[in-house]
Amino acid sequence: MSAAPVNTVDIAPLMPTYAPNDVTFVRGEGSWLYDTDGKEYLDFLSGLAVTSLGHSHPAVTAAVCEAASTLLHTSNLFRTVPGPRVAAKLDELLGGGGKVFFTNSGAESNECALKLARKWAGHGRHVVVSAFGSFHGRTLATLHATGQPEKHEAFQPLPEGFRHVAWSDVDALESALDPTVAAVLLEPVQGEGGVHPATAEYFAAVRRICDERNLLFMVDEVQTGLGRTGAWFAHQALGVRPDVVTMAKALGNGVPIGACWARADVADSFRPGDHGTTYGGQPFAASAALAVLETMQAEDVPARARRAGSRLAEGLEALDGVVAVRGMGLLLGAELAAGLDSRVVAAAALVAGLIVNPVTPTALRLAPSLLVTDDEIDRALAILAGVLAAAAEPNVSGRDQ
Numbered sequence: 001m002s003a004a005p006v007n008t009v010d011i012a013p014l015m016p017t018y019a020p021n022d023v024t025f026v027r028g029e030g031s032w033l034y035d036t037d038g039k040e041y042l043d044f045l046s047g048l049a050v051t052s053l054g055h056s057h058p059a060v061t062a063a064v065c066e067a068a069s070t071l072l073h074t075s076n077l078f079r080t081v082p083g084p085r086v087a088a089k090l091d092e093l094l095g096g097g098g099k100v101f102f103t104n105s106g107a108e109s110n111e112c113a114l115k116l117a118r119k120w121a122g123h124g125r126h127v128v129v130s131a132f133g134s135f136h137g138r139t140l141a142t143l144h145a146t147g148q149p150e151k152h153e154a155f156q157p158l159p160e161g162f163r164h165v166a167w168s169d170v171d172a173l174e175s176a177l178d179p180t181v182a183a184v185l186l187e188p189v190q191g192e193g194g195v196h197p198a199t200a201e202y203f204a205a206v207r208r209i210c211d212e213r214n215l216l217f218m219v220d221e222v223q224t225g226l227g228r229t230g231a232w233f234a235h236q237a238l239g240v241r242p243d244v245v246t247m248a249k250a251l252g253n254g255v256p257i258g259a260c261w262a263r264a265d266v267a268d269s270f271r272p273g274d275h276g277t278t279y280g281g282q283p284f285a286a287s288a289a290l291a292v293l294e295t296m297q298a299e300d301v302p303a304r305a306r307r308a309g310s311r312l313a314e315g316l317e318a319l320d321g322v323v324a325v326r327g328m329g330l331l332l333g334a335e336l337a338a339g340l341d342s343r344v345v346a347a348a349a350l351v352a353g354l355i356v357n358p359v360t361p362t363a364l365r366l367a368p369s370l371l372v373t374d375d376e377i378d379r380a381l382a383i384l385a386g387v388l389a390a391a392a393e394p395n396v397s398g399r400d401q
């Protein structure tokens with residue numbers, strides 16, 4: 001097994017915000033990616049839960065090509081056709097009674113939610129409470145909402161109005177509330193934080209507290225939304241109805257588009273001029289999203305994610321070197337046995353042709369296409385079994401750090 005591919009693209013012109021692998025991908029189809037050397041990889045990360053229908057899905061390709069030769073963009077000063085259709089479909093999937101603002105990313109969807117909470121609550125009531133271990137984005141405000149203080153330090157001072165509480169701790173939440181709080185913002189599964197699902201009891205308690213105190217319950221479904229967890233939205237499986245739901249990643253299957261949905265009376269706190277975006281909801285991205293949602297409905301991706309998720313979780317649990325599996329549907333975290341370094345395992349898996357993510361130093365994150373086949377799951381498990389067996393061998397583990 002040779003580690004470094006022959007044809008690696010020079011990334012020197014890029015700001016050094018990432019330290020990518022040597023692999024350079026040039027093509028993708030379904031669950032498979034191909035590098036510059038023609039080597040194939042099973043993609044069990046999906047561009048961070050983005051390509052939920054797999055790479056180059058024909059319905060999305062057709063929609064994107066059609067939009068590209070028809071109308072890409074006009075600005076939001078004019079009406080266009082696909083955007084409102086996507087909004088209506090999302091509202092239907094969310095149970096109705098809401099309105100949508102389109103964005104280009106997850107962070108922007110959360111920015112919309114944060115501004116909406118402030119506009120809805122009024123001056124003096126602007127604080128948003130989120131959880132330690134959360135991830136809500138990289139803009140200054142969403143970075144402050146992100147409950148990872150070590151990520152804040154270099155960028156202080158951050159926008160005021162954020163408070164963090166222990167994850168899944170109802171008492172901690174109650175004691176953080178005062179009359180300045182407008183909203184609670186939580187992920188149904190902390191994805192970047194290590195794939196930690198909320199319990200239905202926790203979400204029910206948060207819903208009750210928000211109702212008692214007239215706070216908005218805002219749910220960040222940027223990673224969990226659109227079938228990934230086995231429900232259209234993970235909060236539905238947790239049995240609550242939030243006031244605000246943000247999403248992005250899977251909505252365009254790789255075309256950048258996000259959305260912030262809010263209960264209609266909350267959404268109507270915004271008046272023309274309060275918030276905006278040049279690109280958000282443009283025909284190009286909205287056409288992709290429409291094709292994504294239609295395909296997801298036709299394929300019943302929540303049911304597929306539940307079925308494939310059980311098969312993958314059971315297979316992972318049976319692997320030597322995996323001590324626990326957590327998550328929902330096809331958003332899974334595999335906790336590795338003591339002594340195994342997730343970065344070493346993920347790097348070895350990549351060499352062996354499987355893409356997984358070392359989400360914490362001791363856990364792998366898996367998020368394959370929601371259309372993944374049983375055969376692809378079994379092949380991924382076989383690759384991982386081999387990689388874990390080799391990593392557990394003291395002499396060939398490569399664990400030299």
Ligand SMILES: *Cc1c(COP(=O)(O)O)cnc(C)c1O
Nearest residue numbers: 105106107135136137220222223
């Ligand atoms: C990825 C992610 C974001 C940020 O999305 P970007 O598109 O990178 O801005 C926000 N919240 C959650 C839960 C995410 O997983």
